[in-house]
Amino acid sequence: MIFVALIHYPVLNRQGETITSAVTNMDLHDISRAARTYGAEAFYVVTPLAEQQELVRELVGHWTSGVGGTLNPDRKRAMELIRVCPDIQETVTEISLEFQCRPVIYATTARVLPDQLSWEKLRKKIEAPGSMDVLLLFGTASGLHSQVLDQADGVLEPIRGTGDYNHLSVRSAVSIGLDRLKRYFDPSI
Amino acid sequence: MIFVALIHYPVLNRQGETITSAVTNMDLHDISRAARTYGAEAFYVVTPLAEQQELVRELVGHWTSGVGGTLNPDRKRAMELIRVCPDIQETVTEISLEFQCRPVIYATTARVLPDQLSWEKLRKKIEAPGSMDVLLLFGTASGLHSQVLDQADGVLEPIRGTGDYNHLSVRSAVSIGLDRLKRYFDPSI
Numbered sequence: 269m270i271f272v273a274l275i276h277y278p279v280l281n282r283q284g285e286t287i288t289s290a291v292t293n294m295d296l297h298d299i300s301r302a303a304r305t306y307g308a309e310a311f312y313v314v315t316p317l318a319e320q321q322e323l324v325r326e327l328v329g330h331w332t333s334g335v336g337g338t339l340n341p342d343r344k345r346a347m348e349l350i351r352v353c354p355d356i357q358e359t360v361t362e363i364s365l366e367f368q369c370r371p372v373i374y375a376t377t378a379r380v381l382p383d384q385l386s387w388e389k390l391r392k393k394i395e396a397p398g399s400m401d402v403l404l405l406f407g408t409a410s411g412l413h414s415q416v417l418d419q420a421d422g423v424l425e426p427i428r429g430t431g432d433y434n435h436l437s438v439r440s441a442v443s444i445g446l447d448r449l450k451r452y453f454d455p456s457i
Numbered sequence: 458m459i460f461v462a463l464i465h466y467p468v469l470n471r472q473g474e475t476i477t478s479a480v481t482n483m484d485l486h487d488i489s490r491a492a493r494t495y496g497a498e499a500f501y502v503v504t505p506l507a508e509q510q511e512l513v514r515e516l517v518g519h520w521t522s523g524v525g526g527t528l529n530p531d532r533k534r535a536m537e538l539i540r541v542c543p544d545i546q547e548t549v550t551e552i553s554l555e556f557q558c559r560p561v562i563y564a565t566t567a568r569v570l571p572d573q574l575s576w577e578k579l580r581k582k583i584e585a586p587g588s589m590d591v592l593l594l595f596g597t598a599s600g601l602h603s604q605v606l607d608q609a610d611g612v613l614e615p616i617r618g619t620g621d622y623n624h625l626s627v628r629s630a631v632s633i634g635l636d637r638l639k640r641y642f643d644p645s646i
Contacts, residue, residue, distance in 0.1 A: 282529070294483050298626040305629075307619035340471070342624045428641040430496035435531045436632065437487045440494075443629035444636045452617040 269309045269401040270394070270450065271371055272442060273359050274299060276315040278413035289409040291320050296327060298439040300346035306446035309367055311349045312359045321352045328352075356405065356416065363403065371403040375412055375420035376441065378434045384425040387448040394449060404445065406438050458498045458590040459583070459639065460560055461631060462548050463488060465504040467602035478598040480509050485516060487628040489535035495635035498556055500538045501548045510541045517541075545594065545605065552592065560592040564601055564609035565630065567623045573614040576637040583638060593634065595627050 274295060277288040291313060303311040313324050328350045330336045337344035353359040356373075364370055374390065394402060404424075405416060417423050426434055427444050436444070463484060466477040480502060492500040502513050517539045519525045526533035542548040545562075553559055563579065583591060593613075594605060606612050615623055616633050625633070 298629055301624055301626055302629050304622045305616075305618035305620075305625055342622075345622060346624065427494075427636070429494035429635070430639050430641065431494075433493045433531075433534060435535065436490055436494055437628070439626070439628055440487055440491050440632035443625065443632050446618070447616070447633045447636060450619050452619065 269367060269369060269371070270307065270446075271310050271312065271363055271401070271403045272299065272303050272308050272446070273312040273314050273353075273356065273403060273405050274438065274442075275356070275405055275407050275412060275416065276313075276317075276320070277355075278415060279407045279409040280411055280413060282410050284410075286413055287409060288315065288317060291315060291324055292408070293327065295408070295439060296324065296347070296350060297343070299442050300349050301343075302443040302446050303349050304346040306450040308349065308446065310351050310363070312351050312353050312362070314353045314356060314359055316354050321354070324350065324352050356419075360403065367401075369401045371401040372422070373403045373405065373420045375405045375417045375423045376407070376445065377411055377417060377423060378426045378436075379411070380426060381417070381423055383423070385422050386425050387427075387445065390424065391449050404442075406442050406445075408438055458556060458558060458560070459496065459635075460499050460501065460552055460556075460590070460592040461488065461492050461497050461635070462501040462503050462542075462545065462592060462594050463627065463631075464545070464594055464596050464601060464605065465502075465506075465509070466544075467604060468596045468598040469600055469602060471599050473599075475602055476598060477504065477506060480504060480513055481597070482516065484597070484628060485513065485536070485539060486532070488631045489538050490532075491632040491635050492538050493535040495639040497538065497635065499540050499552070501540050501542050501551070503542045503545060503548055505543050510543070513539065513541050545608075549592065556590075558590045560590040561611070562592045562594065562609045563611045563613050564594040564606045565596070565613050565634065566600055566606060567615045567625075568600070569615060570606070570612055572612070574611050575614050576616075576634065579613065580638050595631050595634075597627055
C-alpha cells in the first residue's frame, strides 16, 4: 500500500526559515486526483493549525457529501482519499488504525543529500513480493525541514529533469513521483 | 526541441460541449516550472480571447520584468518560457519564426482511441539521432476537442495509473508527460 502526506509544518520559506504554510486549495484537488489515479490508499493533509484543519474538512465535505459530490462524482472519488492530521506521528498512528500496517517513511526534497534512494529503486522495493507499505512525505513552501528528513526512514532523490532547474510545484512533484513509482508498464514495449 | 501548448479553445466541458475555457493562474505557474525543469524551449498559452491574452501578458510581465522577477528569480526563469497565441496554427508559425523548426504535433487525451502512440515510443523518437522537434498539445477543461486530435500528426496514449480513474489535472498531466519524455535516466541503475 502507498500513502501520501502533504506537510505544512515544519517546512522552510525561501529564506530558509521554519514556517507553518497555509493549505492551498489547488493542492487538495490536484494531489487527491493524482493519488486516486495511482492507487494511493489515502492522502494526509498535515497541519497543526486547528482552523486550517477545519477548512480542509469543510472543503472535503463539500466535494464528498455536499453538492459538489453529486455534480462531480469523479472529484468525489479523489477527495474521499483526504484525511487531516496534526503531525507526522499522528499520521502514522492513523494509518496503523485504519489500514493495519506500519509504513516505511520516505521524505522528499529538491536538495542533493548523502544516501538518497532513487525512485527506480523504491519502485523495485514496492513491486517485490511481500512488498512493504510506504508513506511518502512531500513539503509545501520551499520544502521539508531537515528534522523531517532526519526522522524519516529514508530520503528520495530530487526529481531531476534535464538541467539544474529544480523548482517544481509540489503538485507536479507528487504527480511525477507517483507516476515513477506506480505507473503501468506495458510489457510488450 | 520540445514545445508545450495549453489549449483553451476548442475544448470540451463535462457535458461534452465545445467551449472556450478561462486561463487559470496556477496553470501558468505550474506548467512553466515543469517546462523549465524538463528543458522545453517554450510554453504556449493558446486562447482566442483578446482579454485573456492580455491577462496572461500582464501576469508574465509581473514575474519577468516586474517586482516578481526581482524577488523570485527562479519563477522568472520559468515564466520567461511563456508565449501567448490565438490558435494552434499561429503557434506553429511562431515556433517556426523563433526557433527555425517545424515540430511534429502530438495531441493528448484521457480517452482511449485507435492508433495512439505510447509515451515510451515518443521518448525513443525524441532520443534518436537527428531527432525530430515536438509540439505537445494539452487541453484544459475536460480535454481537447476531437477536431484538434484529428488535425494533429499523432495522439498520445492516456496517462494510465493503476486503475480506471483518469481525471488528472492538466498541471499533473503536463508534469508527468514531460517526466516520461525527458527525465534523466541514471545508466548505472
